[in-house]
Amino acid sequence: xxxxxxxxxxxxxxxxxxxxxxxxxxxxxxxxxxxxxxxxxxxxxxxxxxxxxxxxxxxxxxxxxxxxxxxxxxxxxxxxxxxxxxxxxxxxxxxxxxxxxxxxxxxxxxxxxxxxxxxxxxxxxxxxxxxxxxxxxxxxxxxxxxxxxxxxxxxxxxxxxxxxxxxxxxxxxxxxxxxxxxxxxxxxxxxxxxxxxxxxxxxxxxxxxxxxxxxxxxxxxxxxxxxxxxxxxxxxxxxxxxxxxxxxxxxxxxx
Amino acid sequence: xxxxxxxxxxxxxxxxxxxxxxxxxxxxxxxxxxxxxxxxxxxxxxxxxxxxxxxxxxxxxxxxxxxxxxxxxxxxxxxxxxxxxxxxxxxxxxxxxxxxxxxxxxxxxxxxxxxxxxxxxxxxxxxxxxxxxxxxxxxxxxxxxxxxxxxxxxxxxxxxxxxxxxxxxxxxxxxxxxxxxxxxxxxxxxxxxxxxxxxxxxxxxxxxxxxxxxxxxxxxxxxxxxxxxxxxxxxxxxxxxxxxxxxxxxxxxxxxxxxxxxxxxxxxxxxxxxxxxxxxxxxxxxxxxxxxxxxxxxxxxxxxxxxxxxxx
Numbered sequence: 001x002x003x004x005x006x007x008x009x010x011x012x013x014x015x016x017x018x019x020x021x022x023x024x025x026x027x028x029x030x031x032x033x034x035x036x037x038x039x040x041x042x043x044x045x046x047x048x049x050x051x052x053x054x055x056x057x058x059x060x061x062x063x064x065x066x067x068x069x070x071x072x073x074x075x076x077x078x079x080x081x082x083x084x085x086x087x088x089x090x091x092x093x094x095x096x097x098x099x100x101x102x103x104x105x106x107x108x109x110x111x112x113x114x115x116x117x118x119x120x121x122x123x124x125x126x127x128x129x130x131x132x133x134x135x136x137x138x139x140x141x142x143x144x145x146x147x148x149x150x151x152x153x154x155x156x157x158x159x160x161x162x163x164x165x166x167x168x169x170x171x172x173x174x175x176x177x178x179x180x181x182x183x184x185x186x187x188x189x190x191x192x193x194x195x196x197x198x199x200x201x202x203x204x205x206x207x208x209x210x211x212x213x214x215x216x217x218x219x220x221x222x223x224x225x226x227x228x229x230x231x232x233x234x235x236x237x238x239x240x241x242x243x244x245x246x247x248x249x250x251x252x253x254x255x
Numbered sequence: 256x257x258x259x260x261x262x263x264x265x266x267x268x269x270x271x272x273x274x275x276x277x278x279x280x281x282x283x284x285x286x287x288x289x290x291x292x293x294x295x296x297x298x299x300x301x302x303x304x305x306x307x308x309x310x311x312x313x314x315x316x317x318x319x320x321x322x323x324x325x326x327x328x329x330x331x332x333x334x335x336x337x338x339x340x341x342x343x344x345x346x347x348x349x350x351x352x353x354x355x356x357x358x359x360x361x362x363x364x365x366x367x368x369x370x371x372x373x374x375x376x377x378x379x380x381x382x383x384x385x386x387x388x389x390x391x392x393x394x395x396x397x398x399x400x401x402x403x404x405x406x407x408x409x410x411x412x413x414x415x416x417x418x419x420x421x422x423x424x425x426x427x428x429x430x431x432x433x434x435x436x437x438x439x440x441x442x443x444x445x446x447x448x449x450x451x452x453x454x455x456x457x458x459x460x461x462x463x464x465x466x467x468x469x470x471x472x473x474x475x476x477x478x479x480x481x482x483x484x485x486x487x488x489x490x491x492x493x494x495x496x497x498x499x500x501x502x503x504x505x506x507x508x509x510x511x512x513x514x515x516x517x518x519x520x521x522x523x524x525x526x527x528x529x530x531x532x533x534x535x536x537x538x539x540x541x542x543x544x545x546x547x548x549x550x551x552x553x554x555x556x557x558x559x560x561x562x563x564x565x566x567x
Contacts, residue, residue, distance in 0.1 A: 001366070004364050007363055008360050011356060011360055012351060012352065086347070086348065086350045087346075088347065090343070090347050091343075091349075094341040094347075095336055095361070095365055096333040096337045096364065096366065097364050098333060252313065253313065253315065254274075254314060
């Protein structure tokens with residue numbers, strides 16, 4: 001019945017499909033033009049970037065960061081909506097659908113959304129020529145993994161909330177700092193040593209590093225690092241999904 | 256228990272629901288037979304909704320026995336829910352989808368094929384008198400229309416039992432009568448209805464049999480008629496006195512009726528002949544501002560059993 005929960009979101013998505021696809025194209029085009037080409041033309045010290053143009057350095061980082069943002073949004077407001085604003089999850093719980101189906105189906109939907117937006121972003125990267133290796137194609141699953149490492153635990157948290165008031169805090173003090181300081185725009189080696197450790201602990205850093213190692217083709221140089229990134233992110237997805245199943249169940253079944 | 260050869264669809268013994276220390280449902284017993292319309296009548300907070308949620312397999316039983324269609328809600332929740340229709344107290348429609356989409360996606364939750372869902376949706380739109388609004392968004396619909404859509408939605412899986420939690424609360428009289436008519440048709444088709452209400456007229460219209468709940472317990476059980484016969488008189492005479500007079504009536508009404516009930520705004524005389532009671536009041540020199548003789552209702556039964564009115 002997981003598929004039926006997914007189908008509900010698909011039915012809703014059909015209404016905004018066109019504008020959503022359009023902005024999925026537009027946003028990377030604007031970012032890569034302004035920051036990659038515009039701002040990047042002033043970046044001369046490319047040695048610290050691994051000897052590649054700034055555009056090539058930036059593009060995979062932005063892809064991973066975009067996946068984080070899309071995932072975080074999809075894991076907050078639509079979840080609250082299902083519990084409170086129109087109680088769709090309560091309606092589902094009265095049918096053969098189980099709370100577990102609702103949690104897993106919601107996460108499956110987010111994974112599908114991420115696949116679509118990441119694929120579009122990757123096409124834009126290729127169009128800009130902002131890659132060094134044909135492995136750029138694997139940036140799609142890497143970005144989806146990055147996004148899901150956020151979506152699963154945030155879904156678990158959202159299912160415990162009675163209103164969206166705390167979501168602003170997540171975005172202001174979680175998502176935005178990560179976006180700026182996890183190696184998306186500059187290597188974390190430019191940060192003070194103490195902050196480098198903090199950056200290394202954040203999931204977005206691992207997502208950015210993994211995605212970048214694929215589009216730059218540097219993954220072969222340090223396969224152990226890639227394994228660490230994948231294990232770290234996958235662990236978050238698994239633990240987060242398990243927690244989400246628990247919190248959704250508790251919310252729907254109550255005492 | 257009446258002698259009944261067919262096993263009950265719903266069977267509860269010592270059914271209890273606790274939330275921490277709070278006891279919402281306290282060791283209640285009841286059976287619902289196939290094809291029957293069964294009601295839980297009681298004020299807000301009596302435990303009706305908690306009972307419905309346990310039957311609907313969305314809230315675990317704290318203690319006691321509950322069987323729904325011979326199955327255990329704790330173990331066979333999804334299987335039982337597949338054969339239930341649920342009309343919750345608050346609408347859970349997806350306001351961003353159209354009327355028809357609400358029906359079809361809900362049918363999909365039961366594992367029905369798209370073709371089957373489309374066929375049933377057309378039928379149910381007709382039944383709920385919503386065909387003309389089929390492709391409109393749900394949000395701007397009136398309360399009565401939303402309620403009819405919720406009922407139509409609950410029928411998409413052709414349920415054996417329909418659970419209705421306060422189906423007409425908050426609706427205007429016209430919308431309520433239209434809804435009752437639809438529910439009556441379902442009953443004629445043999446659908447088992449289980450409903451909660453705090454409206455006595457609703458219980459009298461729809462229920463073959465009901466239990467009166469108060470403070471988490473069942474305080475009486477029977478058909479609306481038998482409950483009235485057992486706990487009330489045939490007629491009731493309602494007297495309204497000018498302000499200040501009611502407090503001076505001590506003992507002056509004794510012996511006129513089987514029972515006298517003093518409410519804040521009126522006095523009720525329970526007597527088999529209401530007219531005679533009204534005449535007797537006048538003969539004692541009392542001059543109420545208004546006198547109304549009416550038949551006993553479930554409201555009177557509730558007042559007798561609990562000492563309080565149903566609707567505050």
